[in-house]
Amino acid sequence: MEATLAITEAVTKKPKPDPNSLQFGKTFTDHMFTMEYKADEGWTNPQIKPYAPIEIDPAAMVFHYSQTVFEGLKAYRTKDGVVRLFRPEENFKRLNRSNKRLSIPPIDEKSAIEHLKQLVALEKDWIPTEEGTSLYIRPFVIATEPSLQVAPAKSYQLFIILSPVGSYYPTGIQPVSIMVEEDTTRAVRGGTGSAKTGGNYSAGYNAQAKATANGHAQVLWLDGMEKKYIEEVGSMNVFFKINGEIVTPELSDSILEGITRKSVIELLKSWKVPVSERRVTMQEVKDAYDNGTLEEAFGSGTAAVISPIGELTWRDTTMTINGGETGDVTTSLYKTITNIQTGKERDPFGWTLKL
Amino acid sequence: MEATLAITEAVTKKPKPDPNSLQFGKTFTDHMFTMEYKADEGWTNPQIKPYAPIEIDPAAMVFHYSQTVFEGLKAYRTKDGVVRLFRPEENFKRLNRSNKRLSIPPIDEKSAIEHLKQLVALEKDWIPTEEGTSLYIRPFVIATEPSLQVAPAKSYQLFIILSPVGSYYPTGIQPVSIMVEEDTTRAVRGGTGSAKTGGNYSAGYNAQAKATANGHAQVLWLDGMEKKYIEEVGSMNVFFKINGEIVTPELSDSILEGITRKSVIELLKSWKVPVSERRVTMQEVKDAYDNGTLEEAFGSGTAAVISPIGELTWRDTTMTINGGETGDVTTSLYKTITNIQTGKERDPFGWTLKL
Ligand SMILES: Cc1ncc(COP(=O)(O)O)c(C=O)c1O
Ligand SMILES: Cc1ncc(COP(=O)(O)O)c(C=O)c1O
Secondary structure (H helix, E strand, C coil): CCCCCEECCCCCCCCCCCCCCCCCCCCCCCEEEEEEEECCCEEEEEEEEECCCEEECCCEHHHHHCCEEECCEEEEECCCCCEEEECHHHHHHHHHHHHHHCCCCCCCHHHHHHHHHHHHHHCHHHCCCCCCCEEEEEEEEEECCECCCCCCCCEEEEEEEEEEECCCCCCCCCCEEEEEECCCCCCCCCCCCCCCCCHHHHCCHHHHHHHHHCCCCEEEEECCCCCCEEEEECCEEEEEEECCEEEEECCCCCCCCCHHHHHHHHHHHHCCCCEEEECCEHHHHHHHHHCCCEEEEEEEECCCEEEEEEEEEECCEEEECHHHCCCHHHHHHHHHHHHHHCCCCCCCCCCEEEC | CCCCCEECCCCCCCCCCCCCCCCCCCCCCCEEEEEEEECCCEEEEEEEEECCCEEECCCEHHHHHCCEEECCEEEEECCCCCEEEECHHHHHHHHHHHHHHCCCCCCCHHHHHHHHHHHHHHCHHHCCCCCCCEEEEEEEEEECCECCCCCCCCEEEEEEEEEEECCCCCCCCCCEEEEEECCCCCCCCCCCCCCCCCHHHHCCHHHHHHHHHCCCCEEEEECCCCCCEEEEECCEEEEEEECCEEEEECCCCCCCCCHHHHHHHHHHHHCCCCEEEECCEHHHHHHHHHCCCEEEEEEEECCCEEEEEEEEEECCEEEECHHHCCCHHHHHHHHHHHHHHCCCCCCCCCCEEEC
């Protein structure tokens, strides 16, 4: 049995930020959720308490061997005060899949969602209501045992922190320029690519810096073995519309199973738009471009929801997709998913969880 | 210009542990070294202060994207009180190579060594003098900026913590059993394998658990692309003696350039023992075993120095090497390197730095 949730309210509350000048992931709310794992007690001591620096031993294993996993999801609030979470059960399922890959003990998904709901309810006033804004939710687990042994820790801490975020597209949905990365590798068969663990992200900083220096927004990652198959775009899954069909790389242990990806596929199926999950080579995309059948391309992820790709640079070729404009299917997906998330449209899939 | 080192001594000192019951990396000394990086000041504020938990924001980027690097080296003390560091300049060079891969700003290697010397001098009494014991030194850098943006941090902290360690071989040098891992991957071309960064280590926990469950001490890692070429053993580099020649996998961006490895190669060359750094397939080792020319095998690393491999299991074959006993070259390397480290033998290479 898990202990009951203890709630300590913050004595002083921070002023709420201007929703029009929010930077992603820089502002945090007044409270956070924490829970500990001890070898002999399991996950215990669930608490909501004031957001504050934590005290941690410099030998805590997370600092040395990066035994850590995280999640990212959003809560949306309408002007009339209704708060919706988008598919939180999928995030906690994925957290446990990541835990497994990183040898971290699984959490109870049901009670985690209950605790999250209580935290978000307490922080309700922090959720902006302006078009495109939301509350970004970041659950994460870190290994806290002080030990330099290269082995799974005996103690962990789970946190949920909350950050109000502004619109990803303050001036309307905008296609971006993407560079195909062929030197460095994000993930490989047998590695940690399908887990949401920190090491996958810092591994990509050099490639991202190169892309930025060359005027691109993000990199497109190829498979680590042959640098032939398309995997992801930045921290998003990727889709192409080729000759009327939507294709996306099939899942493998080097691709993160995005919840937006899953939603896109379900939505397309409900629309009877042909969609297939299969291996896609960069050459296939280039050939489609050359013969005029590369019709649209976009990334999918919690932060941007849908991010149209206007330009794709591979080696010496820059492909302009759909004249650099957002394609029709891309637009429909963006509108429908965000409308469901914010309650503007009916949710026939049961994706949203009202508080 | 870097600021001068500020030293705050601990008011109460911890009792020194029994050198015969030390577990690796579980006991820490009274003081630690810290230094901060700020975007507008560079590396600043070097301090030696009491070893204690640190205060850090839960949004600190190290927790989310594992932007972190570390090092490991040892100090040895003789009964007459002389303290020697083993090749510290190599460790700080490697730290900066790791920093580069992880987009962390480089540190000044010279001043880092000066600060390390001051820290070790202050903690001199913590260094055990018994046969095989030493003081393990763990420098590490973590990204401290509170931000959820997937990008290099603007602030960092470097720590050096110290841990007295017991003998790796309390009952004399012992060959171990190794299992070749073919499912999961530690590192791949274009990845972070040649950097000493946390993500490489927790990625191997599942494989290590499988090895342990099957009665093996460590795993042998193959290349991530073809699972054909030998890379490392656990957290050690690996050597084979085949038909009179010592061979070790050549360096690549998926192999950590070990300082013990480097010392082994230099020592073998000085002994005129044939040694070559080249690609080695698992099949080659198996063939050598089959035709009776696989004479010795060992791992090399700071913790064990030299770790003889008595048994190597690949798929259905278990190869017993040198009758399961430590080979002659393995023994000579272990003795000579440890003798140089502890000052029992002359150091013709200038490897040791006396305090
Ligand atoms: C590497 C990676 N790929 C894809 C995604 C998209 O996943 P989701 O749609 O669940 O946000 C993410 C997370 O945002 C990610 O970190
Ligand atoms: C992955 C890995 N390989 C090899 C080594 C050996 O390096 P060194 O001899 O510098 O300790 C280490 C560090 O101990 C390591 O972490």
